[in-house]
Amino acid sequence: MPLGASLLAVSKGQHPRSIRKLSEYGQLDFGESRLQEALPKKNELKDLNQLRWHFVGKLQKNKVRGVVKEFDFIHSVDSLRLMERISRISQEEQKTPKIFLQVKLRDDPQKGGFLKQDLLKSWPNILSLKNIHLIGLMTIPPIALNLSQRKDLFCECRSLADHLELKHCSMGMSNDWEEALEGGATWIRLGSLLFGQRKL
Numbered sequence: 001m002p003l004g005a006s007l008l009a010v011s012k013g014q015h016p017r018s019i020r021k022l023s024e025y026g027q028l029d030f031g032e033s034r035l036q037e038a039l040p041k042k043n044e045l046k047d048l049n050q051l052r053w054h055f056v057g058k059l060q061k062n063k064v065r066g067v068v069k070e071f072d073f074i075h076s077v078d079s080l081r082l083m084e085r086i087s088r089i090s091q092e093e094q095k096t097p098k099i100f101l102q103v104k105l106r107d108d109p110q111k112g113g114f115l116k117q118d119l120l121k122s123w124p125n126i127l128s129l130k131n132i133h134l135i136g137l138m139t140i141p142p143i144a145l146n147l148s149q150r151k152d153l154f155c156e157c158r159s160l161a162d163h164l165e166l167k168h169c170s171m172g173m174s175n176d177w178e179e180a181l182e183g184g185a186t187w188i189r190l191g192s193l194l195f196g197q198r199k200l
Protein backbone atom coordinates (compact mmCIF):
# COMPACT_ATOMS: atom_id res chain seq x y z
CA MET A 1 0.00 0.00 0.00
CA PRO A 2 1.24 3.52 -0.69
CA LEU A 3 2.14 5.63 2.30
CA GLY A 4 0.04 8.53 1.21
CA ALA A 5 -1.42 10.48 -1.64
CA SER A 6 -1.53 14.13 -2.56
CA LEU A 7 -4.67 16.08 -3.22
CA LEU A 8 -5.03 18.10 -6.39
CA ALA A 9 -7.86 20.62 -6.05
CA VAL A 10 -9.37 20.91 -9.53
CA SER A 11 -10.50 24.51 -9.62
CA LYS A 12 -11.87 24.72 -13.17
CA GLY A 13 -15.19 26.50 -13.13
CA GLN A 14 -14.50 28.01 -9.70
CA HIS A 15 -13.90 31.61 -8.71
CA PRO A 16 -10.37 32.69 -7.78
CA ARG A 17 -11.71 33.61 -4.32
CA SER A 18 -12.55 29.92 -3.74
CA ILE A 19 -8.96 29.02 -4.63
CA ARG A 20 -7.68 31.67 -2.25
CA LYS A 21 -9.91 30.37 0.52
CA LEU A 22 -8.70 26.79 0.11
CA SER A 23 -5.10 27.98 0.00
CA GLU A 24 -5.64 29.54 3.42
CA TYR A 25 -6.23 26.01 4.72
CA GLY A 26 -2.89 24.92 3.26
CA GLN A 27 -3.92 23.53 -0.12
CA LEU A 28 -1.21 24.51 -2.63
CA ASP A 29 -1.89 22.34 -5.69
CA PHE A 30 -4.61 23.47 -8.07
CA GLY A 31 -5.72 21.98 -11.38
CA GLU A 32 -7.14 23.78 -14.38
CA SER A 33 -8.28 22.38 -17.70
CA ARG A 34 -8.27 25.46 -19.94
CA LEU A 35 -5.41 27.89 -20.47
CA GLN A 36 -7.77 30.83 -21.23
CA GLU A 37 -9.58 30.29 -17.94
CA ALA A 38 -6.40 29.76 -15.93
CA LEU A 39 -4.53 32.90 -17.06
CA PRO A 40 -6.80 35.54 -15.46
CA LYS A 41 -7.18 33.44 -12.31
CA LYS A 42 -3.42 33.05 -11.93
CA ASN A 43 -3.08 36.76 -12.43
CA GLU A 44 -5.62 37.54 -9.75
CA LEU A 45 -3.81 35.17 -7.36
CA LYS A 46 -0.26 36.16 -8.21
CA ASP A 47 0.42 37.29 -4.63
CA LEU A 48 0.11 33.58 -3.67
CA ASN A 49 3.43 32.63 -5.20
CA GLN A 50 3.64 29.29 -3.41
CA LEU A 51 0.75 27.81 -5.42
CA ARG A 52 1.54 25.00 -7.87
CA TRP A 53 -0.49 24.83 -11.04
CA HIS A 54 -1.43 21.57 -12.76
CA PHE A 55 -2.85 21.36 -16.27
CA VAL A 56 -5.41 18.53 -16.43
CA GLY A 57 -7.37 19.24 -19.64
CA LYS A 58 -7.05 18.09 -23.22
CA LEU A 59 -3.90 19.86 -24.44
CA GLN A 60 -4.18 21.34 -27.95
CA LYS A 61 -0.88 21.76 -29.73
CA ASN A 62 -1.31 25.52 -30.15
CA LYS A 63 -1.63 25.83 -26.35
CA VAL A 64 1.61 24.00 -25.51
CA ARG A 65 3.77 27.10 -25.16
CA GLY A 66 1.31 28.82 -22.86
CA VAL A 67 0.88 25.73 -20.75
CA VAL A 68 4.63 25.13 -20.50
CA LYS A 69 5.12 28.73 -19.38
CA GLU A 70 2.29 28.81 -16.85
CA PHE A 71 2.02 25.32 -15.35
CA ASP A 72 4.34 23.24 -13.16
CA PHE A 73 2.67 19.90 -13.91
CA ILE A 74 0.89 18.52 -16.98
CA HIS A 75 -1.34 15.49 -16.29
CA SER A 76 -2.74 14.95 -19.74
CA VAL A 77 0.00 14.19 -22.27
CA ASP A 78 -1.73 11.73 -24.56
CA SER A 79 0.59 11.15 -27.54
CA LEU A 80 4.24 10.91 -28.51
CA ARG A 81 3.88 13.84 -30.92
CA LEU A 82 2.52 16.04 -28.16
CA MET A 83 5.31 14.92 -25.86
CA GLU A 84 7.92 15.81 -28.52
CA ARG A 85 6.39 19.26 -28.93
CA ILE A 86 6.39 19.84 -25.17
CA SER A 87 10.05 18.84 -25.05
CA ARG A 88 11.03 21.19 -27.86
CA ILE A 89 9.11 24.15 -26.47
CA SER A 90 10.31 23.46 -22.92
CA GLN A 91 13.89 23.70 -24.17
CA GLU A 92 13.12 27.02 -25.86
CA GLU A 93 11.45 28.34 -22.73
CA GLN A 94 14.04 26.84 -20.39
CA LYS A 95 11.41 24.96 -18.43
CA THR A 96 11.22 21.35 -17.25
CA PRO A 97 7.57 20.54 -16.61
CA LYS A 98 6.60 17.54 -14.50
CA ILE A 99 4.71 15.21 -16.78
CA PHE A 100 2.11 12.49 -16.39
CA LEU A 101 1.36 10.42 -19.47
CA GLN A 102 -2.35 9.82 -19.90
CA VAL A 103 -3.07 6.16 -20.58
CA LYS A 104 -6.21 4.61 -21.98
CA LEU A 105 -6.56 1.14 -20.49
CA ARG A 106 -10.11 0.54 -21.78
CA ASP A 107 -11.73 1.38 -25.07
CA ASP A 108 -13.27 4.86 -24.72
CA PRO A 109 -14.21 7.02 -27.71
CA GLN A 110 -14.57 10.06 -25.42
CA LYS A 111 -11.04 10.01 -24.05
CA GLY A 112 -7.53 10.30 -25.37
CA GLY A 113 -4.47 8.56 -24.07
CA PHE A 114 -1.71 6.15 -24.91
CA LEU A 115 -2.74 2.56 -25.49
CA LYS A 116 -0.55 0.30 -23.41
CA GLN A 117 1.19 -1.31 -26.42
CA ASP A 118 1.86 2.09 -27.99
CA LEU A 119 3.29 3.44 -24.77
CA LEU A 120 5.64 0.47 -24.42
CA LYS A 121 6.73 0.84 -28.03
CA SER A 122 7.35 4.59 -27.69
CA TRP A 123 9.03 4.26 -24.32
CA PRO A 124 12.69 4.53 -25.47
CA ASN A 125 11.74 7.62 -27.51
CA ILE A 126 9.94 9.18 -24.60
CA LEU A 127 12.87 8.61 -22.27
CA SER A 128 15.25 10.32 -24.66
CA LEU A 129 13.34 13.65 -24.69
CA LYS A 130 14.95 16.64 -23.06
CA ASN A 131 13.47 19.12 -20.58
CA ILE A 132 10.82 16.68 -19.45
CA HIS A 133 10.51 15.44 -15.90
CA LEU A 134 8.46 12.29 -16.34
CA ILE A 135 6.84 11.48 -13.01
CA GLY A 136 3.89 9.21 -13.65
CA LEU A 137 0.78 7.99 -15.42
CA MET A 138 -2.69 9.49 -15.40
CA THR A 139 -5.92 7.76 -16.25
CA ILE A 140 -9.66 8.48 -16.40
CA PRO A 141 -12.04 5.50 -16.44
CA PRO A 142 -14.84 5.37 -19.04
CA ILE A 143 -18.04 6.71 -17.45
CA ALA A 144 -19.83 3.38 -17.90
CA LEU A 145 -17.57 1.51 -15.45
CA ASN A 146 -18.89 0.67 -11.98
CA LEU A 147 -16.75 1.17 -8.90
CA SER A 148 -15.33 -2.32 -8.81
CA GLN A 149 -14.39 -2.13 -12.50
CA ARG A 150 -12.79 1.24 -11.81
CA LYS A 151 -10.73 -0.22 -9.03
CA ASP A 152 -9.47 -2.95 -11.38
CA LEU A 153 -8.51 -0.31 -13.93
CA PHE A 154 -6.70 1.77 -11.29
CA CYS A 155 -4.74 -1.31 -10.17
CA GLU A 156 -3.70 -1.91 -13.79
CA CYS A 157 -2.51 1.66 -14.11
CA ARG A 158 -0.48 1.25 -10.91
CA SER A 159 1.11 -1.97 -12.23
CA LEU A 160 2.03 -0.31 -15.50
CA ALA A 161 3.59 2.64 -13.67
CA ASP A 162 5.55 0.24 -11.48
CA HIS A 163 6.72 -1.65 -14.56
CA LEU A 164 7.98 1.62 -16.08
CA GLU A 165 9.52 2.63 -12.75
CA LEU A 166 7.30 5.69 -12.46
CA LYS A 167 6.41 6.77 -8.96
CA HIS A 168 3.14 8.58 -9.52
CA CYS A 169 -0.37 7.67 -10.58
CA SER A 170 -2.83 10.54 -11.01
CA MET A 171 -6.21 8.87 -10.79
CA GLY A 172 -9.52 9.20 -8.99
CA MET A 173 -12.03 12.05 -9.06
CA SER A 174 -14.97 13.05 -6.84
CA ASN A 175 -16.93 9.89 -7.54
CA ASP A 176 -14.18 7.26 -7.43
CA TRP A 177 -11.30 8.59 -5.33
CA GLU A 178 -11.58 5.84 -2.71
CA GLU A 179 -11.16 3.12 -5.33
CA ALA A 180 -8.25 5.09 -6.78
CA LEU A 181 -6.51 5.21 -3.41
CA GLU A 182 -7.08 1.48 -2.96
CA GLY A 183 -5.64 0.99 -6.44
CA GLY A 184 -2.45 2.90 -5.64
CA ALA A 185 -3.08 6.53 -6.62
CA THR A 186 -0.48 9.05 -5.45
CA TRP A 187 -2.51 12.04 -6.69
CA ILE A 188 -6.28 12.25 -6.56
CA ARG A 189 -7.98 15.04 -8.48
CA LEU A 190 -11.06 16.44 -6.75
CA GLY A 191 -13.24 19.21 -8.11
CA SER A 192 -16.91 19.22 -7.17
CA LEU A 193 -16.42 17.31 -3.93
CA LEU A 194 -14.15 20.09 -2.63
CA PHE A 195 -15.68 23.18 -4.18
CA GLY A 196 -19.29 22.21 -4.87
CA GLN A 197 -20.83 22.68 -8.29
CA ARG A 198 -18.82 24.47 -10.96
CA LYS A 199 -19.91 28.10 -11.29
CA LEU A 200 -18.05 29.71 -14.20
Ligand SMILES: *Cc1c(COP(=O)(O)O)cnc(C)c1O
Pocket residue numbers: 010012033056057173174175189190191192193
Ligand atom coordinates in the same frame (compact mmCIF):
# COMPACT_ATOMS: atom_id res chain seq x y z
C1 LIG B 1 -12.84 18.20 -13.93
C2 LIG B 1 -11.79 17.21 -13.74
C3 LIG B 1 -11.57 16.62 -12.49
C4 LIG B 1 -12.44 16.88 -11.27
O1 LIG B 1 -13.72 16.35 -11.48
P1 LIG B 1 -14.77 16.20 -10.28
O2 LIG B 1 -15.66 15.11 -10.73
O3 LIG B 1 -15.47 17.51 -10.16
O4 LIG B 1 -14.02 15.85 -9.05
C5 LIG B 1 -10.52 15.73 -12.38
N1 LIG B 1 -9.73 15.44 -13.43
C6 LIG B 1 -9.91 15.98 -14.64
C7 LIG B 1 -9.01 15.59 -15.75
C8 LIG B 1 -10.95 16.87 -14.83
O5 LIG B 1 -11.13 17.38 -16.06
